Amino acid sequence: MDITTEDLAGGITKVTLRGRLDTTGAVQLELPFNRLATEQRKVLVDLSSVRFLASYGIRVLLVGAKILDGKNGKLVLSCPDPSVAKVLKMAGIDQVIPIFDSESAAIAALK
Amino acid sequence: MSTSDVSRLVLRNQLAELRRLAAWIERWTQEGVPANVSFALQLCLEEAVANVIMYGQIDGEFKIAIELERLGGALIARIEDDGQPFDPTRVAPHPLPSTLKEARLVILASTLCAALRAEWIMNDVMVAIA
Numbered sequence: 039m040d041i042t043t044e045d046l047a048g049g050i051t052k053v054t055l056r057g058r059l060d061t062t063g064a065v066q067l068e069l070p071f072n073r074l075a076t077e078q079r080k081v082l083v084d085l086s087s088v089r090f091l092a093s094y095g096i097r098v099l100l101v102g103a104k105i106l107d108g109k110n111g112k113l114v115l116s117c118p119d120p121s122v123a124k125v126l127k128m129a130g131i132d133q134v135i136p137i138f139d140s141e142s143a144a145i146a147a148l149k
Numbered sequence: 150m151s152t153s154d155v156s157r158l159v160l161r162n163q164l165a166e167l168r169r170l171a172a173w174i175e176r177w178t179q180e181g182v183p184a185n186v187s188f189a190l191q192l193c194l195e196e197a198v199a200n201v202i203m204y205g206q207i208d209g210e211f212k213i214a215i216e217l218e219r220l221g222g223a224l225i226a227r228i229e230d231d232g233q234p235f236d237p238t239r240v241a242p243h244p245l246p247s248t249l250k251e252a253r254l255v256i257l258a259s260t261l262c263a264a265l266r267a268e269w270i271m272n273d274v275m276v277a278i279a
Contacts, residue, residue, distance in 0.1 A: 061167050061199045090171075090188070092195045093258040100252055107249050121188045129260055130245030134252045 039063030041070055050148050051078045052141075056087040059095030059122075068098050075102035079111040080148040084141065086117035091125045103135050116144035154219040162202045162211050162232065170198055170215065177217055182224070190217075190226065196258050197228055205232020 040056040053074065057063055075081060083099065085091075103113040114136045118126060126132055138144040158173045160166040171191055178187035194215060201213055211231040218225040243260055246252035 058171070060171065060195055061164055065164065090191065092192060092199070093261050094199065096261075097254050100249075100254060103249055104252075121185065125192065125261065130252070134246050134249045 039066045041067060043074065046082070046145065048080070048145070048149050050080045050082055050145060052082045052084060054084040054087065058090040059088050059098075060090055060092045061094040064092070064094035064098045067095075068101075071098055071102050072105065075105040075111075075113070079106070079109070081106060081111070081113045082141070082144050082148060083113065083115050084117060085115055085122055086119065088122055089119065091118075091122045093129065096126065096129050096131055099135065100131065112148055114138060114144045114147050116141050155216060156218075157214060157216045160198065160213045160215070162206060162213060162230075164199070164202055166202070166213075167195060167199060170194060173215075174217070181219075186224065190224065193262060194226060194228070196262050200235075200258055201228070201230045201232050205230060205235065 039059060039062075042054045042056075044052045044054070046052050051074065053071070055067070059067070081102065083102075088095075099113070099115070105111075106113045115126070116138045117140065118137065123132075123137065126135075126137060131137075136144075136147055138147065156173075156177055158170065160170060174187065174191050174194060178190060182190075198213055198215065205211075213228065213230040213232075216225075216227040216229075218227075243253070245260070
């Protein structure tokens, strides 16, 4: 699991995840992602390069969203591939974390 | 293609073994298995085996055997382990969350597995856990 961050206009932090967000990948991601959620206020997670997602990966995203929500911040997800989007929907995550098909729509939701 | 094609993998109860499982399933499903079925198979076995590794420990190391079988037009996955007995089909379904505050971390795996079971029944994929 590879994680890179980029500062966008409007105080938005874009987090790009690459690889498999399976149990092993999620364990690697957990600490840096929690730290990032603690330090930032507006986080856009680009899922376009994530090719597999399991429940532990969803858990990491959910914890990050809860951390941000607890301090009036926000986390949104963008551009999951169809299989990953389906897993998010099966777990009901699409009802609690906003998911967008384009980065521009995700950015607009954070402004 | 023969009408029955069986493959077996034995893992230790360590999370690092999940990558071996994923690579094995990917190889096994490269021919003749649609990508969406391969993805669903990987997801369900990852959830089931990760659960065995994280919560099935009695003492020390134990083995987890996974068998995949193509039988005619169906795929059958069997998981056997020496961990604590647990039947995921007896876990009551949880309602999906409607707010972030309601979303519970501990039920994600069982929610996913229940959703996958419903989908697999429609796609001729069966999983047996022993």
